[in-house]
Amino acid sequence: MGKAIVVTSGKGGVGKTTTTAALGAALAQRDEKVVVVDFDVGLRNLDLVMGAERRVVYDLINVIQGEAKLQQALIRDKRLENLYLLPASQTRDKDKLTPEGVEEVITALKKNFDWVICDSPAGIERGPTMAMRHADIAIVVTNPEVSSVRDSDRIIGLLDAKTVKAERGERVEKHLLLTRYDPARAECGDMLQVDDVLEILSIPLLGIIPESMDVLRASNLGTPVTLADKHSETAQAYFEAARRLTGEAVPITIPSDRRGFFGKFFGRKAA
Amino acid sequence: MNILRLFVRPKSASTARERLQVLLAHERASVGGNDLVAILRDEILAVISKHVKVDDNKVYVKLERGAQVSTLEVDVQIPFDTNRRAA
Numbered sequence: 470m471g472k473a474i475v476v477t478s479g480k481g482g483v484g485k486t487t488t489t490a491a492l493g494a495a496l497a498q499r500d501e502k503v504v505v506v507d508f509d510v511g512l513r514n515l516d517l518v519m520g521a522e523r524r525v526v527y528d529l530i531n532v533i534q535g536e537a538k539l540q541q542a543l544i545r546d547k548r549l550e551n552l553y554l555l556p557a558s559q560t561r562d563k564d565k566l567t568p569e570g571v572e573e574v575i576t577a578l579k580k581n582f583d584w585v586i587c588d589s590p591a592g593i594e595r596g597p598t599m600a601m602r603h604a605d606i607a608i609v610v611t612n613p614e615v616s617s618v619r620d621s622d623r624i625i626g627l628l629d630a631k632t633v634k635a636e637r638g639e640r641v642e643k644h645l646l647l648t649r650y651d652p653a654r655a656e657c658g659d660m661l662q663v664d665d666v667l668e669i670l671s672i673p674l675l676g677i678i679p680e681s682m683d684v685l686r687a688s689n690l691g692t693p694v695t696l697a698d699k700h701s702e703t704a705q706a707y708f709e710a711a712r713r714l715t716g717e718a719v720p721i722t723i724p725s726d727r728r729g730f731f732g733k734f735f736g737r738k739a740a
Numbered sequence: 741m742n743i744l745r746l747f748v749r750p751k752s753a754s755t756a757r758e759r760l761q762v763l764l765a766h767e768r769a770s771v772g773g774n775d776l777v778a779i780l781r782d783e784i785l786a787v788i789s790k791h792v793k794v795d796d797n798k799v800y801v802k803l804e805r806g807a808q809v810s811t812l813e814v815d816v817q818i819p820f821d822t823n824r825r826a827a
Contacts, residue, residue, distance in 0.1 A: 614756075615759065618760055619760065619763065619764065619767075622764050622767070622768070626768065655753070657751075658751030658752070658753050658754070659752050659753055660753055661753050661756055662753065665753065665756075665757045669757070669760050669764065
């Protein structure tokens with residue numbers, strides 16, 4: 470029986486889809502069988518970030534409505550044979566995301582995969598609550614910025630109230646993933662530091678992803694960032710987060726400002 | 741450009757942290773539907789109006805929220821009524 474993860478945040482644009490694709494590809498490279506599921510009905514993008522946009526035939530809503538079998542809707546990644554994608558519908562109504570239908574799909578996926586990673590839409594309405602409903606683990610993606618931290622706090626409240634685990638009196642395992650972290654700005658006191666965010670949200674830290682050009686580059690190519698350039702700082706941070714998910718004790722690396730004196734002086738990055 | 745600004749500019753991250761701490765302390769209490777201060781306000785007004793007829797326009801409620809304590813200030817003007825003098 471696999472584990473269901475929800476990648477959630479409340480706020481949009483913080484890196485949920487990037488994270489879903491990156492962690493999915495990172496886990497699949499460790500010989501885990503992984504499926505990434507897009508819950509953003511109407512605004513799907515995980516297919517695009519995964520580079521599978523031209524291979525979508527059936528989607529999550531088709532499966533829930535009984536118009537297609539789960540096996541027909543799953544798209545196998547061309548680079549990693551252990552990695553699959555279940556796309557969201559681009560045209561259908563998100564109200565078709567019924568609690569019973571979602572439960573059936575997640576249960577079936579958990580039987581066949583080690584990891585079921587659900588990419589939540591932004592907000593706190595039906596889409597996000599359906600995405601988190603059956604989660605065993607939640608990854609709360611947060612930027613070191615006031616509105617993102619506030620929305621993450623709200624989502625943490627929902628995870629403790631509106632999930633199947635919470636209703637049974639159990640707890641969803643929650644992890645914080647701090648993304649778009651800019652060490653130079655944090656060091657000069659103009660960005661919330663890692664400890665500030667941890668103190669406010671008080672959930673354990675899964676990893677810190679530095680603000681980086683690698684992410685835009687990977688999405689341009691339709692390749693998860695952990696496949697596009699495995700040695701980049703961003704990919705390494707995601708690989709470490711994936712290892713922590715599998716239970717390995719990996720010390721957290723706080724990205725540091727790697728600019729030398731002249732780099733700082735001229736405002737350029739040395740690396 | 742004032743070059744001194746570069747050196748004396750206050751750090752914005754600490755302001756962000758303090759604002760979030762105050763805001764979230766309040767939001768965590770109210771989202772669960774147990775905003776203690778709001779309940780107190782409603783019940784205090786209910787008790788007063790049980791005994792005296794209070795003019796809605798003569799009620800002032802002020803709430804100040806801090807990180808550690810919130811203060812509730814209730815200012816109710818009770819009309820002078822000869823029928824309701826203390827026995």
